[in-house]
Amino acid sequence: MDLYLPIANLSVNALVIIGLGGVVGLLSGMFGVGGGFLTTPLLIFYGIPPTVAAASAASQVTGASVSGVVTHMSRGTVDFRMGGVLIAGGVVGAGLGVFIFRLLQSLGQIDTVIGILYVLMLGGIGSLMAKESIQALIALKTGKRMQARKRRHHPLVAALPTRWRFYRSGLYISPLAPLLLGMATGILTMLLGVGGGFILVPAMLYLLGMNTQSVVGTSLFQILFVTIATTMMHAMTTKAVDLVLALLLLIGSVTGAQVGTRLSMTIRPEYLRILLAAIVLLVAARMALGLGWRPDEIFTIDVK
Amino acid sequence: MRAHHLSLPMLALFLSGADEPKLVPDVSQREVEIQYSFTGADLLLFGAIVYPDGRRPDKPADIVVVLKGPEQSITMREKQKVAGIWVNADRARFRSAPSFYAMASSRPIDRIVDERTAAIYEMGVDKLQLSPSSLNDSAELDRFQAGLVDLRQRNGLFVEKPGTVEISDGVLYRARLPLSARVIVGDYTAETFLVQDGRVVAAAVRDIHVRKSGFEQFMAVAAERWSFLYGLTAIALAVGMGWAAGAIARRI
Numbered sequence: 001m002d003l004y005l006p007i008a009n010l011s012v013n014a015l016v017i018i019g020l021g022g023v024v025g026l027l028s029g030m031f032g033v034g035g036g037f038l039t040t041p042l043l044i045f046y047g048i049p050p051t052v053a054a055a056s057a058a059s060q061v062t063g064a065s066v067s068g069v070v071t072h073m074s075r076g077t078v079d080f081r082m083g084g085v086l087i088a089g090g091v092v093g094a095g096l097g098v099f100i101f102r103l104l105q106s107l108g109q110i111d112t113v114i115g116i117l118y119v120l121m122l123g124g125i126g127s128l129m130a131k132e133s134i135q136a137l138i139a140l141k142t143g144k145r146m147q148a149r150k151r152r153h154h155p156l157v158a159a160l161p162t163r164w165r166f167y168r169s170g171l172y173i174s175p176l177a178p179l180l181l182g183m184a185t186g187i188l189t190m191l192l193g194v195g196g197g198f199i200l201v202p203a204m205l206y207l208l209g210m211n212t213q214s215v216v217g218t219s220l221f222q223i224l225f226v227t228i229a230t231t232m233m234h235a236m237t238t239k240a241v242d243l244v245l246a247l248l249l250l251i252g253s254v255t256g257a258q259v260g261t262r263l264s265m266t267i268r269p270e271y272l273r274i275l276l277a278a279i280v281l282l283v284a285a286r287m288a289l290g291l292g293w294r295p296d297e298i299f300t301i302d303v304k
Numbered sequence: 305m306r307a308h309h310l311s312l313p314m315l316a317l318f319l320s321g322a323d324e325p326k327l328v329p330d331v332s333q334r335e336v337e338i339q340y341s342f343t344g345a346d347l348l349l350f351g352a353i354v355y356p357d358g359r360r361p362d363k364p365a366d367i368v369v370v371l372k373g374p375e376q377s378i379t380m381r382e383k384q385k386v387a388g389i390w391v392n393a394d395r396a397r398f399r400s401a402p403s404f405y406a407m408a409s410s411r412p413i414d415r416i417v418d419e420r421t422a423a424i425y426e427m428g429v430d431k432l433q434l435s436p437s438s439l440n441d442s443a444e445l446d447r448f449q450a451g452l453v454d455l456r457q458r459n460g461l462f463v464e465k466p467g468t469v470e471i472s473d474g475v476l477y478r479a480r481l482p483l484s485a486r487v488i489v490g491d492y493t494a495e496t497f498l499v500q501d502g503r504v505v506a507a508a509v510r511d512i513h514v515r516k517s518g519f520e521q522f523m524a525v526a527a528e529r530w531s532f533l534y535g536l537t538a539i540a541l542a543v544g545m546g547w548a549a550g551a552i553a554r555r556i
Contacts, residue, residue, distance in 0.1 A: 004342040004485070006516065006523035011343050011485045062542035067550025108381045108392040116389075228539050235535025239527050244340075246538055254549035261553075291389040299451035300392070302379040303403075 007242035008052045014248055016046070021060060021252025028064040028253065029260020030267075031276045033201070036061045036194035036227075037122065037283060039249065048245070050111065054192060055234035055241045060249040061195040062227040064257045065220045071261070072217030079168035079214045083221040085175050086182035086200070090226035093186020097230075098237050101191055108302070114192055115291050121188075122284035125202050129277035136270045154207045169210040169218070177208060182222065189230045195223035198280060325365075326354045327508040329496045334510075336483060336492075337517040344460070344485040347371065347512070349408075349494050350478040353471075360474050366409065366416045366499040367469045367477045368427050371512075373404025373461075374490035377437075380448050396448040398434040403488045405429060405456075406463035408479040410471055416499050425497060425504060429453045429462045460484030489515045 003014040020042055024035035036057050043053035072078050104110040160174035181203055185196030200219040204210045210218070235241045264272060329351035336345050349369045355361070378401045384393035409416060413428050423431045430453065436445050456462040461484055469479040477496075492514055498506035516524055526534050 002341060002343045004338060004340050004520060006520040007527055009486060009488065011341075059538045059542040062539065063546035063549075066543050066546025067553070070547065070550055108379070108395060112389070112391045228543075231538050231542070232532075232535040235527070235538060236531050239531055241527065241535065241538050243523060243527075243534070243538055243541070247541060250542060250545045254545050257546075258549055258553035293390075294385075295383055295390050297455065298383050299448070299455055300381050300383075301452065301455065302381065303376050 003244065003248070005048075005052075005242050005245050007240060008048050008245060010047065012046065012048070012245075012248075017245065017248040018252040020046075021249035022256040023252075024060070024249075025064050025253030025256025025258075026260040026263070027256075027276075027279070028061075029068075029257035029262075030264040030272060031260075033195065033197035033276070035064060035253070036189075036192070036196075037118070037198055037280075040192055040194065041118070041283065041287070043245075049240075050114070051105075051238055051240040052242050052245065054190075055231070055238055056245045056249065057194075058189060058227045058230045058234065059241065059246040060253050062224060062231060063250040064253045065195065065197075065224045065227070067254070067257060068220045068261070069217070069224050072220060075217070077168075077214045077217035078221045079166055079210075079218045080221070081164070082166045082169050082171075082178055082210070082214075083218050083225075085164075085178045086185075086218070086222040087225045089179040089182020089184075090186035090189070090196075090222055091229045093183035093188075094190045094226060094230050094233055095186075096183070097187040097190025098233055100187065101238070110191075111300075112291075115287055117188070117192065118287045119284055119291065121199060122280050122287070125198055126277050126280035126284055128202060128206070129273060130281060133270060133273040133277055137274060140268075140270055154209070157208060166210075168214045169204075169208070171208060171210060173208065181207070182226075185222070186226055186230075189226050190233065195227055197223050198276075323356045325356065325498060325500075325506050327496050327498055327506045328352045328354060329494070329508045329510050331494050331510050331512055334512060336512060336514040338487075338489065338515065338520055339517055340519060342485055342520075344487075345483040347481050347483055347494075348478060349481060349496065349510075350476070351496060351508070353475050353477065353498055353506075355475075361500060363501070364471065364474055365505070366411055367471060367479070368407065368409040368413070368416065368425070368497040368499060369469060369479045369481070370425070370427065370495045370497070371404070371406040371481050371483075371492060372402050372426075372495070373487060373492050373514075374402075375400040376403050376488075377401075378452075380452060382448065382451065394444070395438070396436060396440045396445060397438040398448075398452075399437045400433070400435040401452065402432065403490070404461050404484070404492065405432065406465070406481040406483075408465040408468045408481055410467065410469040410477070412466045417502050417504070421502065421504065425495075425507075427497070429457065429464055459486055461486060483514070487514055 001014045002011045004011040024038050028035035039057040040053050044050050104113050157177040160176045162174050164175045165172050188196050197219050204215045332348035377399050380396050381392040382394040383390045471477045492512040494510045496508050497504050
């Protein structure tokens with residue numbers, strides 16, 4: 001079933017895009033991440049122009065995170081204060097992202113930077129997650145209880161001035177730490193079309209030392225609002241949001257997300273984490289190979 | 305604006321004597337509308353060759369049809385391996401690269417006209433005049449031009465179909481050219497050349513308008529002009545669908 005995308009200026013197979021959205025939605029429901037880190041590269045691989053892919057993937061992440069946020073809010077596992085600080089940082093970061101995006105575009109280096117960013121972040125976070133979850137698995141198998149990790153924030157976070165209490169997160173830290181973290185994810189959202197959940201969640205756990213219960217809800221809450229802001233910025237500046245593409249992705253991903261959420265309740269969280277780590281590492285490896293391998297297209301064309 | 309893209313050599317042809325043969329060309333579609341199901345179009349370019357007094361030459365003439373899309377100013381970038389990774393290392397600018405180019409001829413071009421004539425009338429993807437505007441040496445420009453042609457050919461935006469123009473009874477000709485789904489909107493020109501003994505003896509142009517229609521047109525305009533509302537719609541769509549899916553799933 002071919003459908004013409006009015007902004008991307010090409011026709012795609014609607015079922016393929018819906019299926020792609022479905023797979024990403026499934027993962028996002030299972031792991032509580034937005035899944036943008038998969039959507040953007042897959043769309044580019046399918047032949048969608050990178051800018052359109054990043055702009056439209058952001059709105060897909062919005063859709064995938066809405067129902068998660070609603071669920072977490074009803075369970076009371078969203079730290080609104082922490083979320084608010086993260087969002088403030090995220091919106092500033094997205095604004096900076098617009099500027100960086102344009103600069104890199106004019107230099108012709110946007111693709112390379114996106115590739116390197118993906119490899120560094122996914123590689124780093126993937127290995128961190130893999131290490132943690134393998135340790136947890138070993139502890140599970142040997143029946144030995146793993147000694148509870150001392151939950152504490154990174155020394156650098158403690159060095160920042162002024163402190164706020166974040167009750168639901170169980171923290172008494174400087175608001176600058178989540179603000180900077182929010183900014184970093186905001187930039188990434190703008191550049192890569194990712195929600196940044198795969199960075200936020202580990203960073204909130206390991207850098208800020210938040211308690212586990214409110215991490216996923218709060219990160220989804222921030223992702224929801226930052227992707228909304230990003231979609232708007234793309235619509236206003238790059239004008240690359242393709243509504244038809246976004247609609248197709250959404251149909252798949254909101255359905256997939258529901259299935260994923262149900263699945264995640266039947267699987268042990270330890271296995272879930274190692275699975276996510278494997279997927280993240282796989283994407284990172286593919287991107288790394290892409291940087292070193294001779295690309296399919298040596299030449300690219302920019303129309304002015 | 306309805307611009308007839310007449311090149312200087314073609315203009316000279318129209319001013320030539322009355323005893324030269326004439327072309328009466330037409331196309332199957334004057335308007336190509338891009339709609340939701342647009343996957344490209346097949347254009348039929350046909351017409352008649354009118355000889356003065358109906359005298360047909362002893363040696364059969366040849367027909368070349370060239371379909372050209374709006375010209376674009378482009379920057380091309382070339383990836384090279386730098387420190388182990390592939391990055392955009394070199395670039396070239398062209399002021400007039402056709403966004404679409406398709407050519408059909410009754411016989412292979414090199415057997416119809418010589419290099420010089422082919423270059424004058426831009427017959428063939430390697431004969432396009434791209435007007436480079438950056439400081440590259442000619443070897444580099446050739447490399448970029450070859451890259452452009454290769455890329456666009458694989459996207460179906462540059463098409464060459466030598467030997468596909470059918471001429472019946474020496475007076476009626478027809479050619480079929482594919483219009484890719486990736487074409488941009490704008491004014492296209494279909495040029496037809498009548499070639500006799502390596503010389504272009506008659507030429508004619510037809511305009512074809514490619515435009516988005518209905519919903520696709522509306523979307524393209526909305527994204528450009530009412531970008532705030534457009535962005536708001538995208539957000540409302542995303543939030544609404546996410547919410548609805550969650551609400552439905554809770555009932556099941």
